[in-house]
Each structure stands twice: as C-alpha cells, then as structure tokens.
Amino acid sequence: MDHMAETPTASMKQAPDTTGPAIVSLRGAGVFRSGRWLVRGIDVEIRPGEILTLIGPNGSGKSTTAKMVLGIEKPDEGSAWRAPDLVVGYVPQKLSVDWTLPLSVERFMRLTRSLSKAESDAALARTGVAHLAGSEVRNLSGGEFQRVMLARAIARKPGLLVLDEPVQGVDFAGEIALYDLIGKIRDELNCAVLLISHDLHVVMAATDRVLCLNGHICCQGTPTSVADSEEYRQLFGARGAPQLAVYQHHHDHTHLEDGRVRHADGSITAHCHPDDGHHDHDHGSHHHDHHHPQHAQDENREGRN
Amino acid sequence: MLDDFFVRALFAGIGMAAVAGPLGCFIVWRRLAYYGDTLAHAALLGVALAFLLEINVTLAVFAVALFVSLALLALERRAGLSSDALLGILSHSALALGLVVISTMAWLRVDLMGLLFGDILSVSRIDVALIWIGGAAVLAVLALIWRPLFAATVSPELAEAEGMNVTKANFIFMVLMAVVIAIAMKVVGVLLITAMLVIPAATARRFATGPEQMAILAAIFGVVSVCLGLGASRLWDPQSGPAIVVAALCLFVLSLSPLARLVDRRRTARANDAREEGFRP
Numbered sequence: 015m016d017h018m019a020e021t022p023t024a025s026m027k028q029a030p031d032t033t034g035p036a037i038v039s040l041r042g043a044g045v046f047r048s049g050r051w052l053v054r055g056i057d058v059e060i061r062p063g064e065i066l067t068l069i070g071p072n073g074s075g076k077s078t079t080a081k082m083v084l085g086i087e088k089p090d091e092g093s094a095w096r097a098p099d100l101v102v103g104y105v106p107q108k109l110s111v112d113w114t115l116p117l118s119v120e121r122f123m124r125l126t127r128s129l130s131k132a133e134s135d136a137a138l139a140r141t142g143v144a145h146l147a148g149s150e151v152r153n154l155s156g157g158e159f160q161r162v163m164l165a166r167a168i169a170r171k172p173g174l175l176v177l178d179e180p181v182q183g184v185d186f187a188g189e190i191a192l193y194d195l196i197g198k199i200r201d202e203l204n205c206a207v208l209l210i211s212h213d214l215h216v217v218m219a220a221t222d223r224v225l226c227l228n229g230h231i232c233c234q235g236t237p238t239s240v241a242d243s244e245e246y247r248q249l250f251g252a253r254g255a256p257q258l259a260v261y262q263h264h265h266d267h268t269h270l271e272d273g274r275v276r277h278a279d280g281s282i283t284a285h286c287h288p289d290d291g292h293h294d295h296d297h298g299s300h301h302h303d304h305h306h307p308q309h310a311q312d313e314n315r316e317g318r319n
Numbered sequence: 320m321l322d323d324f325f326v327r328a329l330f331a332g333i334g335m336a337a338v339a340g341p342l343g344c345f346i347v348w349r350r351l352a353y354y355g356d357t358l359a360h361a362a363l364l365g366v367a368l369a370f371l372l373e374i375n376v377t378l379a380v381f382a383v384a385l386f387v388s389l390a391l392l393a394l395e396r397r398a399g400l401s402s403d404a405l406l407g408i409l410s411h412s413a414l415a416l417g418l419v420v421i422s423t424m425a426w427l428r429v430d431l432m433g434l435l436f437g438d439i440l441s442v443s444r445i446d447v448a449l450i451w452i453g454g455a456a457v458l459a460v461l462a463l464i465w466r467p468l469f470a471a472t473v474s475p476e477l478a479e480a481e482g483m484n485v486t487k488a489n490f491i492f493m494v495l496m497a498v499v500i501a502i503a504m505k506v507v508g509v510l511l512i513t514a515m516l517v518i519p520a521a522t523a524r525r526f527a528t529g530p531e532q533m534a535i536l537a538a539i540f541g542v543v544s545v546c547l548g549l550g551a552s553r554l555w556d557p558q559s560g561p562a563i564v565v566a567a568l569c570l571f572v573l574s575l576s577p578l579a580r581l582v583d584r585r586r587t588a589r590a591n592d593a594r595e596e597g598f599r600p
Binding site: 081085101104106112114116117118122126127176 | 347348350466469470472473474476477478479480481482483521524527528529530532533
C-alpha cells in the first residue's frame, strides 16, 4: 500500500550527500507531457526542518516539481527519491468536495489515517478552527477550509509538510497570520516545509531557501534584505515586516512567449545558455540582470486572490 | 424456506440491494453513472457469450464487465478521446455486439425481456447462493479498501501524496463493480442495474451526515425498494424488476417531500447552532 517505501532507483543510490541526511532528493528530474517538458533539470534536496519556498510564474512547473517530490508525478528523466519512512502531510491548492458527498470536518480529518478525537481537536485548535469540527466541509469559507486542510496535514505529524499556495483565498491579515502559524508549526513538529507560492515577491521570512522556477531552476538562495526593499514597501507597508520577505528578481535573459530566450546582447536562442545568470549565483541577496516577462505580469497583477 | 420462488426472489433481491447501495454511493460521488450503464450494457454481451461458449452466465457477465473496464482504462490513456465519448463507444458496441451474437444463434430461444428487465422470480437456489457469497465478498473487500478508495474520491492527489495506493484501490473498485453488475443483472435486468446503484444512494444523500452512514442508508433504501417492489409485483402482477426500480424512485421522491425536508432542516439548524456556540470572536 505504501508507495513511499519504494526502493530508490539505481541512479539514486548516492542520493543523500555529505551535508546531512536529505529526506527528499530530486536529481536532474524532468516531466515530459504532450510533447513538451513541463520542468527539466530539477536538482533539489530537502532536509529535515528546513523551509523551502518554490516561486515562479504560472506554468513554470512549481506544482509539477512539488508533485515529483510527493511522488504523484514520476520523473521522465532523472530521479526522485524520498526517505522510505517519510510521513507526508499535503495541503493541495484546491479541493472541491462534490455536493453529493456528505463530509464533515471531523470526518475529513480522518481521511488518510485514523485519528482520536483528542488528536483531531488539538490539530484543529492549533490552526484556530476548533469550532468548525462539526461543520460540513462544503459550507466552509476559503480561509476556513485552508486552516482545516492545514490541521488535517499536521495531525499526521508529518516529516514533510507540502503546502500548495496556502494563502490563496485568504485576506492579507489572514495571510500573515497563516505564514506565522506555518513557521510555528515547523518549529513544533520540526518538519520540513515545502511551500509553493504564487507570489513572486513575498515569501515567508522563515524561509530557509527560495527556489525560483521557470521550466528550469532560474535561481535559488536565501531571502534577504526584506524590509528595505522598495517593492515590498509598496505591496505591504511596514506592518507585515516580521512575516514577509522580498525576494528580488533581476535576470539577464528574457523568456519569450513562444518559449525561446532573448539574451542581454539581443540574440535569441531556443534555450538558456549554460552561462546564463541562473546557473551560477551566490546565496546571499540576488540581483540577476535578466527579466522574465511573466514575472512582470505577475508583479503587476491586481489584487491577490 | 427457499422452496418458494417468491422467497428466493426476496433473498436474491435483498442480497443485491445490500451490495449495490454502498458501491452506488461511489458511483454517485465520483459521477460514474454512465460508467455503470456501460458495464450493464456489456452484460448483455456476457450473456450472449455464455450461451455461445456454454459457460456460467454470471461468470461470463463478470468477465465481460471487467474486460470493458480494462478496455476503458487502456483507451483513456491512448485514444485521446474524452472518457465520455469512450464510454458511449464501449457501451453501445457491447450492447449491439451482444444482440448480434444472440440473433446469430437461431437455435437459441433467449428471453430477451428477461435479460433486459430481469427475471428475479426465476432465480434458483444456486443463484441465491451465488448472490450472497459474491455479495459478502464484495462488501468485505470494499470495507478493506474503504479508506484509500474514499480518500481518492475526495482527492486522488492528496491520497496518493500521503502514501495511499490509489491505482490499486481504483482497480479493485472496478473488479467489485463487475461483480455487482453480474449479480444485479439477474435481479433487475441489464437496463435497470444503474438505477439500483444510483437511486438508493441519491435517496440516502438526503439523510446522511457522513459517507459511511450514506453507504449504509443506501443499502437499507435498496433493500426496502426490493421488498416493496416484489410485494407490489405479487399483489398487482407488474414485472418485478421494473417494480423494484419504481419503488426505489418512490422512496427518492418521498425524500424530496416536505416531510423529509423537515428532518433535514432540523439537522442543519443543529449543526449551525453548534458552530455558533463554539465560535470565539
């Protein structure tokens, strides 16, 4: 029953490296669907207790990468490895419960493992929705359901918590509170957190590493220089400072609509050059000298759903 | 006791309804009514092949229903057509193929009406035994795979991410469906199997507060429909298969009536009260 317990593929024997025991490791992983690569060349390791945030525009392969981590998508090249005893808690991006399905919050909590009432109530109380235990899942608001899904995931006492755009449908104050909560949960459970963020600018301050995707790994590093960033101030003001951080983006090449790449010198190629900005960078503050048009659209879009 | 044809019919019907109810809930939750129809139509081909090859009818129906399920899975991966269209192709080709095979066997006098609408009053003791043993096996297996199957109904990705074997659960569910089709065909006939899967489950939805409760209620409503339908067919002599489905329909209509809504409203009010009491501003 437990597909997490799959034996590592031959190429993955050397997976966990010297810097610590990774619980998840993707090596050169890519997913090919209907004639194109959704993502390619993903090298990621997740270590216990670290918070890793995936950012990138729509269609950049954030969800596909997360699905490879979760084992929902099998990589078509490269490999994906998970520690055999890893318990995963997953909060999907959206989950629509059909009206034909009578499902209370209390029953939803026990969806993938049995849980005592005390455990269930404790997890719901932890995310501040204990009063919803008897409600129908269908009748919850977006924010309430997000917290219920988070409670369900942490009730499993996971070693890895995967959150797909957890602040979607949550207002701004709720977003800060939710990020704050995720940080605290990480500290309590000492679980690794993989966070997919739709927002290019704002990531949790507690994030240890940010991974920017655009069909490949654009760049990665530690989010720094938060409060003094211009974009950050414009978006959120000083109020959210402790919870939110800005991750700046300046790239040296442009991804065109048709998938080709225009470089700083004006030349156009089908793919990024190996020496493009995203392939070598320090892990401090990030200033790439190229720009993705999709990123720009994202930055300009109104409101945050 | 099983000497009386009516008692045998009652036992066969109850056995069928008790199994069709819980499986029917998944049909409703997953919106698979057309899939149930397709398997039911394929059952006719199973009957035809059973006559042609001189094998057990129930076994042949099971085999063909399973084959059609597998064909659907394979085609979904390759053909690039919507599963809706694929079901239409499979459903009616199987039905037509079955009718063609039956009509080529000129020496055979098949009771086509019996196949289409069931012939519950002619079930033998062996049929009853087959229905109960098969039915018990189906319910036991369903209980075993309940958690992954239900989790996959709510969200396949969530279930798979958290380590449940969704592919296996779905495959077993397909096998169980094939068994139920084979069981139910004798009772209500090819054309009305889906009704016994969907209608009791839909009735149960009005009263259920949880998935397990809904499965049990669906089984109960199905059993009640069988009793009412058979009773009516004894009193007024309509064909028993359709009578059972009409009884199920009556229960469903009742569940929509003001009386049932009263029960429903009281429950909703209670849930809301609990929610407000527990709310801390």
